[in-house]
Amino acid sequence: MEKVTMKDVAKEAGVSYTTVSHVINGTRFVKPETEKRVQDALEKLDYRPNSVARSLRIGSTKTIGLIVPDASNLFFAEISRKIEDLGFKLGYSVILGNSDNDSKKQTNYINTLIAKQVDGVIFIATGGDVEVLESLHKNNIPVVIADRDVPLEFADVVLLDNETAGYEATKHLLDLGHKCIACITGPNYLSSSSKRVIGYKRALKEFGIPVNPELVRSSNFRFDGGMSTMTDLLESDCKPTAVFVLNDMMAIGAMAAIRKAGMSIPEDFSIVGFDDIELSSITTPPLTTIAQPFDNLAKQTIELLVGRIQGDCGDDHKRIILSAELIERESTSEKGNR
Numbered sequence: 001m002e003k004v005t006m007k008d009v010a011k012e013a014g015v016s017y018t019t020v021s022h023v024i025n026g027t028r029f030v031k032p033e034t035e036k037r038v039q040d041a042l043e044k045l046d047y048r049p050n051s052v053a054r055s056l057r058i059g060s061t062k063t064i065g066l067i068v069p070d071a072s073n074l075f076f077a078e079i080s081r082k083i084e085d086l087g088f089k090l091g092y093s094v095i096l097g098n099s100d101n102d103s104k105k106q107t108n109y110i111n112t113l114i115a116k117q118v119d120g121v122i123f124i125a126t127g128g129d130v131e132v133l134e135s136l137h138k139n140n141i142p143v144v145i146a147d148r149d150v151p152l153e154f155a156d157v158v159l160l161d162n163e164t165a166g167y168e169a170t171k172h173l174l175d176l177g178h179k180c181i182a183c184i185t186g187p188n189y190l191s192s193s194s195k196r197v198i199g200y201k202r203a204l205k206e207f208g209i210p211v212n213p214e215l216v217r218s219s220n221f222r223f224d225g226g227m228s229t230m231t232d233l234l235e236s237d238c239k240p241t242a243v244f245v246l247n248d249m250m251a252i253g254a255m256a257a258i259r260k261a262g263m264s265i266p267e268d269f270s271i272v273g274f275d276d277i278e279l280s281s282i283t284t285p286p287l288t289t290i291a292q293p294f295d296n297l298a299k300q301t302i303e304l305l306v307g308r309i310q311g312d313c314g315d316d317h318k319r320i321i322l323s324a325e326l327i328e329r330e331s332t333s334e335k336g337n338r
Contacts, residue, residue, distance in 0.1 A: 004045045013041035064092045064305065065113035065121040067106065071098035073221060073249055074277040075292070076124065079146070082298035083122060090306055092119070106132060114139050120305045122146055123155070142308035146301045149191040152317040156308060158300045162192050165290045165324040166199025169244050169272045172288070172326055174207045177335035178242040178270060182215040184229050184254060186246050196246050196274065214238045219250055226253025234261050241335055242270040248280045248289055255283060255331070266333035276327055285330035293322050 006024070010017045015034060022028040023038040030038070041047075064087055068076040084094040095118065097109035113121055114135060120142040123133070133154045136143050143155040150157060173181050183200045186193035201211050215238055219225035226245060233240060234257065245251035251273030258269050265271060265285055273280055276291035300320050307313045 004047045006047075009038065009041045009045055009047050012045060013037040060119055060309075061117050062092050063095055063116065063118045064302075065095050065097065065109070065116075065118045066124075067097045067099055067109055067113075067121065068124045069099050069101045070221065071096070073247075074279060075247060075249070075275045078277060078294055079124070079292075079298055082294055083302055086298055086302040087306075090302065092306070103132075110135055114141065119309045120144070122301055122305055124148060142305060144301050144305040144308070146297060147192055149319075152319060154317075156304050156313070156317045157319045158297060158304060159192070159319075159321060160292060160297075160324055161321050162195035163199040163202070165274070166196030166244070166246075167203045168199070168324070168326050169196075169274065169290050170200045170203035171206075172328070173242045173244065173270060173272060173332065174203060174209075176242075176270065176332060179207075179209055179335075180212075180215070180238070180240045180242070181209075182217070182233050182238075182240040182243040184226060184233075184243060184245045184250055185216065185218050186221045186250075188218055193246055200244055212238060215240055221247050221250060223249050223253040223256075226250025227257045228253075230254035230257035231261070234258070234263075240269075242272075242332070244272045244274075246274050248273040248275040248277045248287060251287055251289070252279065252283055255287070265331050270332040270335075272332060281329070283331075288329045288332040289327050291325045291327045293324065296322055 006017055006020045010020045013020065015038060019030060019034065020038055023030050023035050066080060066083055068080055070076055080096060087094045095113065095116070099106035099109060110132065118141065121136055122144050124146050133143055133150065137154060145155045145157045147159055149159055170181060183197060185197050188194060197216065204211055214236060217229045217233060219229040226249065230243065230253065233243070243254060245254050251271055254271060255265060258265055263269050271287070273287045273289035276289045280287040280289050300322070304313065304318065304320070
């Protein structure tokens with residue numbers, strides 16, 4: 001079946017091609033009775049406008065690209081959903097790309113978004129490597145980086161005060177009397193992970209406790225990574241009584257490892273996670289964690305990008321820093337209660 005054109009609609013409605021164009025695009029007043037004939041013809045013929053051609057005319061596709069590093073991670077799933085909802089309310093469709101932490105896949109998604117002439121991109125998948133942003137920058141596509149940090153000459157940035165959040169998580173365990181506290185980190189090249197570790201070390205120093213490198217283990221931000229890394233910690237010569245895990249997915253994996261080792265939480269071992277994904281409140285026991293401001297992060301990110309697209313943000317890029325909150329649940333207790 002051949003594609004229905006505006007000429008077909010014009011013939012069906014008994015009007016000119018130009019009149020059909022004005023009705024579709026709202027570019028000129030058309031008498032109500034004439035407009036109704038056109039709308040009836042559009043419905044009867046099931047006409048679908050050429051969005052690419054229209055985008056070329058108006059200079060906007062009303063689409064936004066969103067690239068995340070791991071769609072299976074519930075943090076990225078939750079923040080993606082909130083960004084998509086807010087974008088839709090502002091009139092933008094969101095194209096999601098999951099890079100799987102693969103640089104080649106990430107580059108392919110960037111090239112695809114450029115080819116589709118998206119109006120802007122929200123990026124959560126980059127660390128300190130700014131080269132991945134250069135092609136977007138060269139094509140004058142606005143970019144907002146969420147939950148990561150990059151130099152402001154490349155993009156606007158919305159992120160958490162990760163150092164303070166890491167400090168508060170560790171201080172909570174120290175206040176409970178724990179002195180041998182392990183830390184399961186994410187990949188070292190990610191600014192969010194490295195900043196949380198700085199906060200962890202600052203809290204230990206404040207309490208006069210030296211950092212034991214054997215207790216700081218890097219992992220992959222996934223359930224399996226948390227489980228295997230926690231297993232290694234429990235089998236090492238260093239015997240921590242508590243652990244700060246840098247995201248909830250790994251923390252839930254660590255909880256599984258602790259139970260598998262025949263230990264109870266929090267009677268034998270206290271654990272603090274990070275993110276406050278929905279699953280963290282229904283684990284056994286419910287997980288004490290640092291709550292990311294999901295709603296505010298999504299709101300600030302999408303509004304900043306739309307403002308940049310519409311030319312309302314000026315020339316200088318912005319860095320917006322958000323605060324987190326410690327949510328005390330049942331996975332932590334005083335060391336003396338073990």
